[in-house]
Amino acid sequence: MCLSIPGKLIEITGQLDETFRTGRVSFDGVIKEISLALVPEAKVNDYVMVHVGAAISVVDEAEAKKTFEILMQLDELHDLDGPDTD
Numbered sequence: 694m695c696l697s698i699p700g701k702l703i704e705i706t707g708q709l710d711e712t713f714r715t716g717r718v719s720f721d722g723v724i725k726e727i728s729l730a731l732v733p734e735a736k737v738n739d740y741v742m743v744h745v746g747a748a749i750s751v752v753d754e755a756e757a758k759k760t761f762e763i764l765m766q767l768d769e770l771h772d773l774d775g776p777d778t779d
Contacts, residue, residue, distance in 0.1 A: 699752055699757035699758075712733050714733070720743075728746060728747040732751055
């Protein structure tokens with residue numbers, strides 16, 4: 694099953710121009726480097742939905758936390774177990 698997972702954008706790490714950016718997103722402490730090309734409006738401390746390494750939308754913090762909790766309860770966060778980008 695393919696899921697998008699909410700996380701908090703904690704840092705913009707690269708920017709070629711206004712569209713092609715990368716950033717570090719925290720998923721309850723697990724940090725991943727992701728593409729921000731599809732969400733040019735995203736800024737540090739925003740919550741984003743991430744699917745296969747790309748943020749696909751900016752979401753409300755309360756909704757992001759609620760969704761993350763449900764995914765934890767369903768044990769659907771296996772992909773976060775991979776190596777960190779630290």
